[in-house]
Amino acid sequence: MTDFAATKSMFHLPEGVIYLDGNSLGPLPKAAPARVAEMLTDQWGEMLITGWNRGGWMQMPMALGDRIGRLIGAEPGHVTVGDTLSIKVYQALAAALMLRPERKVILSDNGNFPSDLYMASGLVKLLGAGYELRVVDPEAVAGAITEEVAAMMLTEVDYRTGRKHDMAALTAKAHAAGALAVWDLAHSAGALPVDLAGAGADFAMGCTYKFLNGGPGAPAFIYVSPRHAGKAVPALSGWLGHESPFAFDLDYRPGAGIERMRVGTPPVVQMTALAAALDIWDQVDMQALRARCIALSDLFIAEVETACPDLRLASPRDGALRGSQVSFRFDQGYAAMQALISRGVIGDFRAPDIMRFGITPLYLDDDDIRAAARIIVEVMTARAYERPEFQVRWAVT
């Protein structure tokens, strides 16, 4: 069981703020500043170069990977941390294509996060010679898995609506057609239970600054199934993925298993902040988190929907089909979100008309959800979003 009052107490949440944007950037674990300060002062400052061994820096990508692996149903020793999610998408796709050399199609959907599509299109353009990124509607993916497809690449949970793909079913369908399944867990890791091994996923990757609360610019992670880890050819063949990085051989020989997906020098300072966040996650049961997330989300929908007829639910109504967020469509959603932020309810906006609210049980409880809903109802009822100061656009990430 998980004590969510205890986990809530482990985060710093600013006075007067109800934070419903943990799906974009998680809040600060209270332990992170001291952990990072210790790393800077006692490790970097005092150990200097020897920190790579004495500080355990070199082992962090695998150690952190396993702690994340527990949350996503990965086999131990098959997740590593580093780079950004876009880079990890590229690594997974390139490796998948090389495992299916006779096929040339990457299949994805238009609900995928654009960067995943951009990385795939960059790869396809580089490869030339008939390679193709094929993008269909999310509902059309199952029907589009043909024997031309080398890799099906999907984000499990839609970043806009929270709509959840059926990972096990689509992976099975991909395998039946001889294709590989590559899953982006950006809105899954720390959001809901994931069972990569059970679903038979081939590759997966995700970021750690959203639900995992690793901090701005926290590194990504990548999973390669044990079926492929020893034969996946790394396109981004960096020295830390070499079998023996410090031999400084001129020829590349891939490291054992997932280690070959390491590339360059890992971001020790970012990883230290992430480690502080994972200390909290180590105490969390993902089934308990999921049950509470659905209860809080259902409460939020009920409180908002009945009182705000202008807000149309964009997320699936059935909690089982939804990630850890609730989205509403509203033509003036940008201004409405600005009005909410000015009143301390922080969610975000995604073009053209989606207001997103992350529902994160680790640091949100019933009272927060009711209080946030009350302010949303006030803003909508008073049409506060019509005030000119909320119309001015600035980039929200």
Place this chain on the structure above:
Amino acid sequence: MTDFAATKSMFHLPEGVIYLDGNSLGPLPKAAPARVAEMLTDQWGEMLITGWNRGGWMQMPMALGDRIGRLIGAEPGHVTVGDTLSIKVYQALAAALMLRPERKVILSDNGNFPSDLYMASGLVKLLGAGYELRVVDPEAVAGAITEEVAAMMLTEVDYRTGRKHDMAALTAKAHAAGALAVWDLAHSAGALPVDLAGAGADFAMGCTYKFLNGGPGAPAFIYVSPRHAGKAVPALSGWLGHESPFAFDLDYRPGAGIERMRVGTPPVVQMTALAAALDIWDQVDMQALRARCIALSDLFIAEVETACPDLRLASPRDGALRGSQVSFRFDQGYAAMQALISRGVIGDFRAPDIMRFGITPLYLDDDDIRAAARIIVEVMTARAYERPEFQVRWAVT
């Protein structure tokens, strides 16, 4: 002019240590812990998602890029920070190959850092179809620049010996043959004056955790010449390199100039530590640094060489041909370096027999150099390296 006593006072150097490994990992700027703590607590903690705008996080890659750009002779607005050096090598090479589609050879040398060669070989393997990485001896590069070569990729300063390539001459030779010049500045940035614009370099990249003192895992940087920045096709086409990342278009359109070399979410915590280091660099004149580096290096060579006949100078004797390090060959170099480290003189070892000493005027003065030389002479004279505890190998990074 640069006040090197002042810059030295800005670094934390452990009691009893003379640090001659700034070519591998620079020491901690004293201001870094407070800067990072402020970023974590006041920005991440209080601003949360709004830190991307209010904290200036999104602009950091370009702002830091320009501060590094001054040190390497880049035109303003043509350097951006992010990812790791290996990733930036891949980006530069892929873009260079696409600018010379009728050519298939990447030329490099066996003095290059292995990861650069590994990344090139990964790219070549992915492209297939006649693409080739051709690796020659450093002295043979000039003669190997043929009209088959799409990109000449070299590390300016050899990581083992400090031998310096002639960037301007080799770039001119590459251009005369219609090839592009891609320069790795890992051991140049912050080590010596670099004039990318003057030399006509096409692409360059480097890391910031060595001479620039950005901290373990600090991000890399990449430069693209203004001649190519607007037409280089990014193979790693991530969302933050998109013309309009927050439009969330399904199609990739490269951003303006160097911005297209951005990939994923930048490492804000690492960049904050790097910013503290660059505050020191902003006060440094590179010509003054270079003069002092050569003087200190010459002093070091003189003090060590005469008293230690077993150590054979591996670096060029002429300071103008040398980077910011001095290396000696010694069969028992590994054990000798361990013996030195146990006495507080930290350098490092590179197989098979190279003892490396970084000479970094930012925080080393004449007294440090003389004291280090004295301890080296003691260790060599007493054959302290023969003691069994120094024979046990552990990975030195």
